Each structure stands twice: as structure tokens, then as C-alpha cells.
Amino acid sequence: MSDYDDDELNEIINKRASEEQRKAEIEKRKQSELEAQREAALRAILAPEARQRLANIKLIKPDFANSLSDQLIMLAQSGRIKVPITDEELKAILSQLTGQNRRDFKIQIRERGWNEHP
Template sequence: MSDEDELENIRRRKLEELKQQAAQQQHAQHQQKQYETKKYHIMRQILSQEGRQRLENIRIVKPQFAEQIELQLIQLHQSGKLRGATPLPDRIIKKSINKLYECYSYSLISVK
């Protein structure tokens, strides 16, 4: 094999690798978008307008905590523990957020 053929093979392999990486990134982005869309629709079912606004306000200050709240609410919703109570009244959301915040604060303190 000549040097030119070897270089061409290397270029082809590199191009294939780049194509595969691009396809994987595109697939991951598509999955992330599907997840976000599904989460959005579930949160619209679970939370009232006030609750969604409260969560967005929390997200501005503590994005990780807002994500934890969403995950907790989605788990409760999917396990059927929120049936008949949705959208959740604001007072229940406040109480739940306060309880979660206590746990969240405790976990941040004890990790030292």
C-alpha cells in the first residue's frame, strides 16, 4: 500500500468516526428533547399555573433543587399517588417544597 492509500484510509476512518459521533449526539439531543417534552406535559398536569410559576422562580435561584422537585412530583404522579388531586393546590405545593427543601438542605450540609 502506498502512503497516499494509507492516508486515504485514515481520512475515511476519521470521517466515519465523525459521522458516528454526530449521529450519537443527534440521537442524544433527540432523547433529551423527548424527555423534556414529556416532563413539561406531566408538570402541566400536576401543577397549577401558580405552582409552575413558583417552580420557575425556584429554578432561577436553585436549578438543582427545582429539578429534584420535578422528579419527586413526577414519581408521585407516575406511582398514582396524586390521582384526583391534580393540579395540586398552591398550599400543598408550598408544603411539599418546604419539606423537600429541608431534606435538600440537610443533604448539602452533611456531605462536607
């Protein structure tokens, strides 16, 4: 390879890297804007105590908290729940959700006699 080819290759690599970096910055900005919109919507539909409870849940179960936030926003926008949601109402919603997800397991132990042989 000649020096010309190396320079051209380096230029292409640098150009490609800067394009990827620009795309990543745009994506990061979009994510920040979406998060800001979500937080503004939650401020509008949750009472301060309920927002704090949701923030605490987010520390432990971020995926669950994000899913719950999306559902609450969607329900509020469609008018299916009254706003603002109080802490007590959020506790009731959480209780219903955990009740749906909880499964009861029964373990039965059957004893076999010593004399039982197939």
C-alpha cells in the same frame, strides 16, 4: 506513509466523526423528548401558579427543581397526591423539604480562666 494510507486514514477519521455526531444528535433528541414529556406531566399535575413557582426555583437551583419535579410526577402517577397541586400546596411541600434539609448549629464557647494550666 503513502498517499493511499493517508486517504484511507482520513476516510476512517471522517466516518468515525460522522458516527459520533449522529450519536450525539440522537442523544440530544432523546433528551428533548424526555424534557417535553416531563413538562407535559407537570402541566397536568401543577396549577399554573405552582408551575411558575417551580420555574422560578429552577432558575436558582436547577438540580433541586429537577429532583422535585421527578418526585412530584412519580407521586402523581402512583396516586399518592391529589392533582392539580396548587401553589399553596407546593409551598407547603417546599417548606417541609427545606425544614428537613435545614440543620441547626450550636456553637458553645467555654471560657478558660487565666490561672488554668494543665
